[in-house]
Amino acid sequence: MGKVPVITIDGPSGSGKGTLAQRVAETLGWHFLDSGAIYRVLGIITERADISVDCVDKIAELAANMPLSFIRSRTLLGEEDVSDLIRTETAGNAASKVAAIPQVRHALLEWQRDYAKPPGLVADGRDMGTVVFPSAEVKIFLTASAEERALRRYKQLKEKGLGVNLASLTEEIRERDERDSNRSAAPLTAADQALQLDSTAMAMDEVFQQVMQKVFATLPNLRQ
Ligand code: C5P
Numbered sequence: 001m002g003k004v005p006v007i008t009i010d011g012p013s014g015s016g017k018g019t020l021a022q023r024v025a026e027t028l029g030w031h032f033l034d035s036g037a038i039y040r041v042l043g044i045i046t047e048r049a050d051i052s053v054d055c056v057d058k059i060a061e062l063a064a065n066m067p068l069s070f071i072r073s074r075t076l077l078g079e080e081d082v083s084d085l086i087r088t089e090t091a092g093n094a095a096s097k098v099a100a101i102p103q104v105r106h107a108l109l110e111w112q113r114d115y116a117k118p119p120g121l122v123a124d125g126r127d128m129g130t131v132v133f134p135s136a137e138v139k140i141f142l143t144a145s146a147e148e149r150a151l152r153r154y155k156q157l158k159e160k161g162l163g164v165n166l167a168s169l170t171e172e173i174r175e176r177d178e179r180d181s182n183r184s185a186a187p188l189t190a191a192d193q194a195l196q197l198d199s200t201a202m203a204m205d206e207v208f209q210q211v212m213q214k215v216f217a218t219l220p221n222l223r224q
Contacts, residue, residue: 014149035125043094129191
């Protein structure tokens with residue numbers, strides 16, 4: 001069997017990479033990996049089990065054995081549907097703490113690579129293009145200013161009827177960026193070959209068009 005083509009879409013939280021990656025995957029009829037969801041689930045179960053982030057081996061063991069599955073658009077932990085729970089700010093922050101542990105990242109590496117199945121994979125995360133799929137055909141790095149990302153998140157939460165404070169949301173996003181960018185294991189950084197896009201002042205449709213242009217230029221056989 002030939003190599004399965006992979007498109008990686010990395011960037012900070014709120015840059016729009018999740019929605020973009022899903023749309024690209026749907027358009028091409030490819031598989032989709034939301035790697036952030038894996039770290040979010042791990043963050044939740046670590047907190048539930050009341051394990052300190054210093055107990056790295058215990059957390060790596062949890063990572064290697066968690067009964068996580070993605071069924072259609074739902075995220076399941078065993079029988080429990082955790083799809084909504086993992087989208088909270090608490091889960092995002094817990095994820096970013098366990099994600100800084102090298103043993104955890106190592107434990108999840110093959111698991112993530114197994115998602116590369118025909119006809120292709122679109123992988124969304126922080127280190128998809130740099131560490132997990134370094135030989136991906138197309139690499140995208142999507143950013144947006146922290147203020148813009150906080151504002152997008154603020155609007156999303158308000159729509160859901162949740163009371164939030166924009167200033168503290170911006171601060172949390174900054175802290176998470178700082179932790180994700182400065183950790184020693186697989187820090188948030190653009191792969192050398194990545195197409196870098198800043199979505200601060202761009203409509204998501206425009207971002208999508210640019211990404212598809214790059215995809216078709218690199219993989220012309222996909223154009224029907
Ligand atoms: O992308 P998302 O916001 O769901 O990711 C949650 C957290 O999981 C991030 O802040 C980051 O710390 C971690 N993460 C990671 N590597 C990935 C995906 C997510 O470290 N590939």
